[in-house]
Amino acid sequence: MRKSDMSSPVYIAGVGVVSAIGNNVAENLAAFERGEAGMGEITLLDTIHQGKLPVAEVKLSNHELAVMTGMPADLSRTILLSLVAAREALTDAAIPSPDSLRMGFVSANTVGGMDKSESFFIDFLADNKKGKLKNVYDHECGSVTEIVADALGIKDFITTLSTACSSSANSIFYGARLIKNNMLDVVVAGGPDALTKFTLNGFNTLMILDPEFCKPFDEHRQGLNLGEGAGYLVLVSENVAKSLNKEMYCRLSGYNNSNDAYHQTASSPDGTGSYMAMTSALKKAGLQPSEIDYINLHGTGTPNNDNSEGMAIKRVFDPKYPPMSSTKSFTGHTLGASGGIEAVYSVLAIKHGIIYPNLRFAAPMSDLPFEPEKYFLKGQDLNHVMSNSFGFGGNCTSLIFSKT
Amino acid sequence: MKIYIRSSACISPQNTFRNESFLGGPVAYFGTRLNAIEPDYKEFIDPKLLRRMSHIIKMGVAAAAECLNRSAIEMPGAILTGTAYGCLEDTVAFITRIVEQNEEMLPPTSFIQSTHNTVAAQIALTLKCHQYNNTFVHKGISFESALTDAMMLLNEGETDNILVGGMDEMTDTGFTILSRLGLYKRQPVSNLDLYATASKGTIGGEGAVFFLLTDKASGDNLAELTAIRTIYKPGSQKDIENWIIAFLAENALAVNDIGLVISGRSGDIRQDNIYKELNTSLFQNNALANYKHLCGDYPTSSAFALWLASNIVKNKNVPSITIERGGGAESPGRILIYNHYQNTYHSLMLVSAT
Numbered sequence: 001m002r003k004s005d006m007s008s009p010v011y012i013a014g015v016g017v018v019s020a021i022g023n024n025v026a027e028n029l030a031a032f033e034r035g036e037a038g039m040g041e042i043t044l045l046d047t048i049h050q051g052k053l054p055v056a057e058v059k060l061s062n063h064e065l066a067v068m069t070g071m072p073a074d075l076s077r078t079i080l081l082s083l084v085a086a087r088e089a090l091t092d093a094a095i096p097s098p099d100s101l102r103m104g105f106v107s108a109n110t111v112g113g114m115d116k117s118e119s120f121f122i123d124f125l126a127d128n129k130k131g132k133l134k135n136v137y138d139h140e141c142g143s144v145t146e147i148v149a150d151a152l153g154i155k156d157f158i159t160t161l162s163t164a165c166s167s168s169a170n171s172i173f174y175g176a177r178l179i180k181n182n183m184l185d186v187v188v189a190g191g192p193d194a195l196t197k198f199t200l201n202g203f204n205t206l207m208i209l210d211p212e213f214c215k216p217f218d219e220h221r222q223g224l225n226l227g228e229g230a231g232y233l234v235l236v237s238e239n240v241a242k243s244l245n246k247e248m249y250c251r252l253s254g255y256n257n258s259n260d261a262y263h264q265t266a267s268s269p270d271g272t273g274s275y276m277a278m279t280s281a282l283k284k285a286g287l288q289p290s291e292i293d294y295i296n297l298h299g300t301g302t303p304n305n306d307n308s309e310g311m312a313i314k315r316v317f318d319p320k321y322p323p324m325s326s327t328k329s330f331t332g333h334t335l336g337a338s339g340g341i342e343a344v345y346s347v348l349a350i351k352h353g354i355i356y357p358n359l360r361f362a363a364p365m366s367d368l369p370f371e372p373e374k375y376f377l378k379g380q381d382l383n384h385v386m387s388n389s390f391g392f393g394g395n396c397t398s399l400i401f402s403k404t
Numbered sequence: 405m406k407i408y409i410r411s412s413a414c415i416s417p418q419n420t421f422r423n424e425s426f427l428g429g430p431v432a433y434f435g436t437r438l439n440a441i442e443p444d445y446k447e448f449i450d451p452k453l454l455r456r457m458s459h460i461i462k463m464g465v466a467a468a469a470e471c472l473n474r475s476a477i478e479m480p481g482a483i484l485t486g487t488a489y490g491c492l493e494d495t496v497a498f499i500t501r502i503v504e505q506n507e508e509m510l511p512p513t514s515f516i517q518s519t520h521n522t523v524a525a526q527i528a529l530t531l532k533c534h535q536y537n538n539t540f541v542h543k544g545i546s547f548e549s550a551l552t553d554a555m556m557l558l559n560e561g562e563t564d565n566i567l568v569g570g571m572d573e574m575t576d577t578g579f580t581i582l583s584r585l586g587l588y589k590r591q592p593v594s595n596l597d598l599y600a601t602a603s604k605g606t607i608g609g610e611g612a613v614f615f616l617l618t619d620k621a622s623g624d625n626l627a628e629l630t631a632i633r634t635i636y637k638p639g640s641q642k643d644i645e646n647w648i649i650a651f652l653a654e655n656a657l658a659v660n661d662i663g664l665v666i667s668g669r670s671g672d673i674r675q676d677n678i679y680k681e682l683n684t685s686l687f688q689n690n691a692l693a694n695y696k697h698l699c700g701d702y703p704t705s706s707a708f709a710l711w712l713a714s715n716i717v718k719n720k721n722v723p724s725i726t727i728e729r730g731g732g733a734e735s736p737g738r739i740l741i742y743n744h745y746q747n748t749y750h751s752l753m754l755v756s757a758t
Contacts, residue, residue: 006560048507110519121499128580136581140488141520142543155636159549160542162520170538181556198499201507202515259528259537265516276534393525395537
């Protein structure tokens with residue numbers, strides 16, 4: 001292994017996002033300021049849950065996404081969403097001579113090309129000789145990453161992670177470590193996920209979908225709304241940061257991946273995994289809890305997650321709580337994409353001095369001595385922002401971004 | 405810093421699990437699909453949990469438990485897995501129910517267990533291990549990505565022992581679809597004669613292989629994992645050669661320093677030309693071994709190759725069933741594993757005697 005310097009900072013040089021509240025960074029920021037959530041009726045999936053369960057769809061058809069990206073419209077929606085956000089991030093970073101640098105693409109998703117596999121299986125199950133093979137060819141999570149890497153022209157290092165709903169938070173800090181270990185100079189890291197019948201029905205069987213718009217961290221919350229999208233950061237080494245003719249957004253100062261080791265899908269009542277992720281990320285960043293200026297919560301809106309995350313936050317931050325909010329009240333829970341999308345929001349919070357509102361919050365949770373921020377706040381001086389992402393399998397990840 | 409393989413455990417279509425004979429009696433199959441020989445799982449997994457677990461989860465959890473047993477380490481500092489297809493059996497089960505039951509009255513179990521990180525999560529749950537836990541799902545380099553993460557973690561001083569494994573399961577549906585995609589031979593073959601049949605397609609396989617990686621030297625270690633490297637879509641045969649030469653040079657080695665090359669020949673004439681050309685050019689003076697006739701071809705089969713290499717340097721014995729050329733006289737001190745997956749992902753692993 002080449003010489004590494006774990007103390008060398010990793011900077012964020014570019015950001016890109018597509019979600020139910022906008023097709024790029026500017027549209028997402030504008031929707032936050034207007035306080036406009038992205039949930040609505042299901043229009044894209046052919047499902048019996050149409051008209052019953054709200055979801056947060058990206059407001060573009062596959063055809064529109066294909067035109068936007070210059071890709072074939074019969075590709076998985078996950079690929080198209082990924083390319084929209086990853087390309088925006090790379091364009092934003094404006095790296096003048098990428099060919100002279102070691103570039104990587106580290107992406108994460110939970111169900112790969114499942115939207116296409118679902119149509120394949122309808123014909124395949126009736127007759128194993130039937131079903132359009134093209135629709136199952138990119139079923140693998142890694143295929144999604146590979147096609148996007150090719151479209152971006154990145155080939156020095158590509159890989160895919162999948163740790164359920166913490167997936168793309170893990171891809172971001174894996175990317176940062178590839179730079180710190182001196183294996184790469186630039187990494188585009190994050191992840192996509194598209195709405196599928198597979199995940200919609202999966203979460204529905206667990207009875208954790210709210211039939212109304214979700215209410216994260218509210219005493220009367222009833223569950224999550226599924227969403228879709230993609231979010232990516234361009235991570236660069238200190239040398240690359242110095243060579244770029246632009247101001248860096250911030251740096252990734254802390255990160256940790258811990259496991260709750262409590263249950264395959266449920267979180268422990270005291271939030272063991274999330275407590276460990278937050279405290280260890282703080283330690284990595286060399287920060288005290290009181291130095292965190294904003295927390296972008298995992299905040300799915302399920303009774304279990306918000307209770308567990310809330311108890312962990314109480315243990316870490318009591319008695320001084322920073323402003324915090326769940327942007328899933330705007331975007332829905334975008335599963336494997338959520339860590340990447342919320343990392344973009346956290347980076348933008350530092351850059352623009354903003355705190356996002358937690359929509360539809362009315363009643364504080366009885367066990368918690370704090371409540372989320374209800375209003376869009378501007379002109380904030382944010383030095384350190386924490387982003388939480390927790391998933392099935394006990395996977396808990398916290399990232400900390402700090403002003404440069 | 406040196407990184408060592410302290411222990412390993414391998415569930416495969418061969419008698420590799422808890423078998424003292426190192427591939428001494430190879431298991432012959434006639435067909436195009438090899439299934440893993442399964443141990444008695446009750447020793448490793450609570451029978452109540454066992455009933456619900458799919459094939460890949462059982463293989464993964466048992467191989468991980470046995471690997472830890474052999475390392476005498478109770479609690480690893482990180483758990484890493486690589487799997488290209490993930491929990492295919494549960495995934496297909498849930499899709500099938502969605503289609504057949506028109507999205508109604510679906511039981512949640514197969515959905516819950518369908519996420520790609522289920523094996524790593526179940527290992528953590530069994531051990532109550534709260535440490536770093538990650539899963540890589542990148543086609544033919546899923547296992548290599550997990551190994552790279554493990555080597556970085558050791559390099560960073562985050563921990564001193566890491567459980568890392570590669571696994572994929574072969575299901576009926578997976579086999580049918582991959583056959584239609586042209587991956588496998590059209591006619592049944594004997595796996596032990598795989599390289600004698602010059603035809604398109606390979607034979608499918610599966611398995612779960614775990615390793616305990618550590619930076620602590622010990623006489624009990626199996627081998628040193630000296631280096632690993634992957635490359636994506638190399639332009640030409642010459643690019644592959646140059647890449648291998650550069651990799652060896654970075655480790656202060658020349659090709660003649662390599663006692664044995666284990667290559668990923670799969671019996672598919674479309675894939676094997678790359679190996680054949682190397683074997684008569686760059687590797688012309690090297691002893692050669694193969695492994696895919698034993699475990700079948702699958703995206704994380706390089707984990708089987710690493711198991712083979714690390715046990716060869718430990719046992720000072722190259723199983724005759726693996727030998728393609730040479731390799732009889734001296735036990736190899738350094739082994740290079742070269743595998744490529746569909747000529748898209750190529751990987752190198754360098755294993756040395758401790």
